[in-house]
Amino acid sequence: MTEHYPVLILLVPLFGALIATLLGRERQLACWLTALISLGVSSIFAIGNICVLLASGEGELRYRMGGWNENSGYEVGIELRIDMLAALVVAVVVSVGLINTIFAKTRVAGEMREKVAFFYALNQLLIVGLCGIIMTNDAFNLYVLIEITSLTSYALIAMGNRRAALSSFNYIIMGTIGASFYLLGVGYLYIKTGSLNIDDIHTVLQSGKLWGDASITIAFIMIMIGLWIKMALFPLHGWLPNAYSYAPGVVGSFMAPLMTKVMVYVMLRVMLWLFGGAYIYTSGLVWGELVVWMSIIAIVAGSFLALARTDIKKMLTYLIVAEVGYMVGGAWLADGAGLVGSMYHILSDAAMTFCLFLAASIVILRTGDHRLTAFNGLFARMPLTMIGFTIGGLSMIGLPPTCGFFSKWYLISGGIAAGHWSYVAALLFSSLVNAVIFFRIFERAYFGNIKGVVDEQLPDDGDGAPPLTLERVPLSMLIPLFLAGISVLLVGFYNQTLVSWLMDVIPPL
Numbered sequence: 001m002t003e004h005y006p007v008l009i010l011l012v013p014l015f016g017a018l019i020a021t022l023l024g025r026e027r028q029l030a031c032w033l034t035a036l037i038s039l040g041v042s043s044i045f046a047i048g049n050i051c052v053l054l055a056s057g058e059g060e061l062r063y064r065m066g067g068w069n070e071n072s073g074y075e076v077g078i079e080l081r082i083d084m085l086a087a088l089v090v091a092v093v094v095s096v097g098l099i100n101t102i103f104a105k106t107r108v109a110g111e112m113r114e115k116v117a118f119f120y121a122l123n124q125l126l127i128v129g130l131c132g133i134i135m136t137n138d139a140f141n142l143y144v145l146i147e148i149t150s151l152t153s154y155a156l157i158a159m160g161n162r163r164a165a166l167s168s169f170n171y172i173i174m175g176t177i178g179a180s181f182y183l184l185g186v187g188y189l190y191i192k193t194g195s196l197n198i199d200d201i202h203t204v205l206q207s208g209k210l211w212g213d214a215s216i217t218i219a220f221i222m223i224m225i226g227l228w229i230k231m232a233l234f235p236l237h238g239w240l241p242n243a244y245s246y247a248p249g250v251v252g253s254f255m256a257p258l259m260t261k262v263m264v265y266v267m268l269r270v271m272l273w274l275f276g277g278a279y280i281y282t283s284g285l286v287w288g289e290l291v292v293w294m295s296i297i298a299i300v301a302g303s304f305l306a307l308a309r310t311d312i313k314k315m316l317t318y319l320i321v322a323e324v325g326y327m328v329g330g331a332w333l334a335d336g337a338g339l340v341g342s343m344y345h346i347l348s349d350a351a352m353t354f355c356l357f358l359a360a361s362i363v364i365l366r367t368g369d370h371r372l373t374a375f376n377g378l379f380a381r382m383p384l385t386m387i388g389f390t391i392g393g394l395s396m397i398g399l400p401p402t403c404g405f406f407s408k409w410y411l412i413s414g415g416i417a418a419g420h421w422s423y424v425a426a427l428l429f430s431s432l433v434n435a436v437i438f439f440r441i442f443e444r445a446y447f448g449n450i451k452g453v454v455d456e457q458l459p460d461d462g463d464g465a466p467p468l469t470l471e472r473v474p475l476s477m478l479i480p481l482f483l484a485g486i487s488v489l490l491v492g493f494y495n496q497t498l499v500s501w502l503m504d505v506i507p508p509l
Helices: 002-023 028-056 084-135 139-158 164-193 198-206 214-231 240-246 249-282 288-307 312-331 336-367 383-397 403-418 421-447 475-493 495-505
Strands: 060-065 078-083
Touching: 002 028, 002 060, 002 078, 002 084, 028 060, 028 078, 028 084, 078 084, 084 139, 084 249, 084 336, 084 475, 084 495, 139 164, 139 249, 164 198, 164 214, 164 240, 198 249, 214 249, 214 312, 240 249, 240 312, 249 312, 249 336, 288 312, 288 421, 312 336, 312 403, 312 421, 336 383, 336 403, 336 475, 336 495, 383 403, 383 421, 383 475, 403 421, 403 475, 403 495, 475 495
Parallel strands: none
Antiparallel strands: 060 078
């Protein structure tokens, strides 16, 4: 049974999506229960993957699918490959999906109206796509799964308010460009290596015979550009702020913690397991330093853009842009500590972004205001929600014992070890800007309206769903926020264990 965990993680929510569609809009509670059960079972399998990896001591699990023939001498087929990094990221994806499904129970009918069944179906398909991206060992199937996640995310965003359709269209344009770059790069690799299996391509490239080939260089550049568009690396981030801000609250709270982080994972996978560390860091590619400087610009620009925003969700989305810069820079430092920091920050940023978006969604729904004025006096009116928001904010600043402190510590250590002091300075600068942003909010929430501050008047979201006003926040919203806040602390408390697992994953550079 345990050997089938990887494929069961995909099949359970896939059939859950089919059942939710068949149930239809008249059976909303049944759709919710179907999604809850399927994601709960998938989460059990994801945790089982981690346990099997730890018990086996082999470092990876492989699940062969579709037409593989071991005895033919020429192996052709689809393979899933799960190491500890993949297992952890998969566990994060399905866990966030499960918790967000609990969060969606109270609000999804008001935001989606007659599209509730389609929301639950698309949400589960999105989780299938993300988990497939993480586990696949085939470069072309990786493209297919990226497109599955993209198509479902386009549809989910378009379910939002009157601005969501245009935001989704912009996302479609940028996403299609990014996917096209990736596919062209894979095509070049297939022409030169004759394989789409990631391990086979890696073996051919490791020989070094193709390192100077212009086709391989072009393939690498195209794949990286495609992934940078998908992960919203500045200045390729134009689709992200509006897409996450105008999406329905239950969609943004799921996509914001996961989409960019999974794409960063794919970048790491392409760098280390497809092309190999030797090609990336020592083959004579001169633009590694350029990428680190791009990440520095992304960190600084994302922080400034977040500081200038008075819309809660826009502010958080620009912080995501800065966080992407953190992870890209750590990956390109050509240092083991930086790589570990980048991998750990995938887990850390997913936890604290999820916590912040859940809290922000509750605040917006409760007050009916999506500006910073919504936080005026909220410590007295909504203490539990503000505790959750405070935990996420302190983690974003980087204060112990939250996970944000430890992930920034490892990234800064990697920058110091690599001698890249500009990257270290950018991280410290971003932390200071985050402190200004969040302590400004804490001040509002504790003391009320700040004298002398004129708040910008923003147009209404126009989603048509009435706010929760002064009613008690439902437990179906508070429990997910509580779990998200606990995860921020647990990822921090167990940082040494997680980092030790991740260090074993990194191949020789």
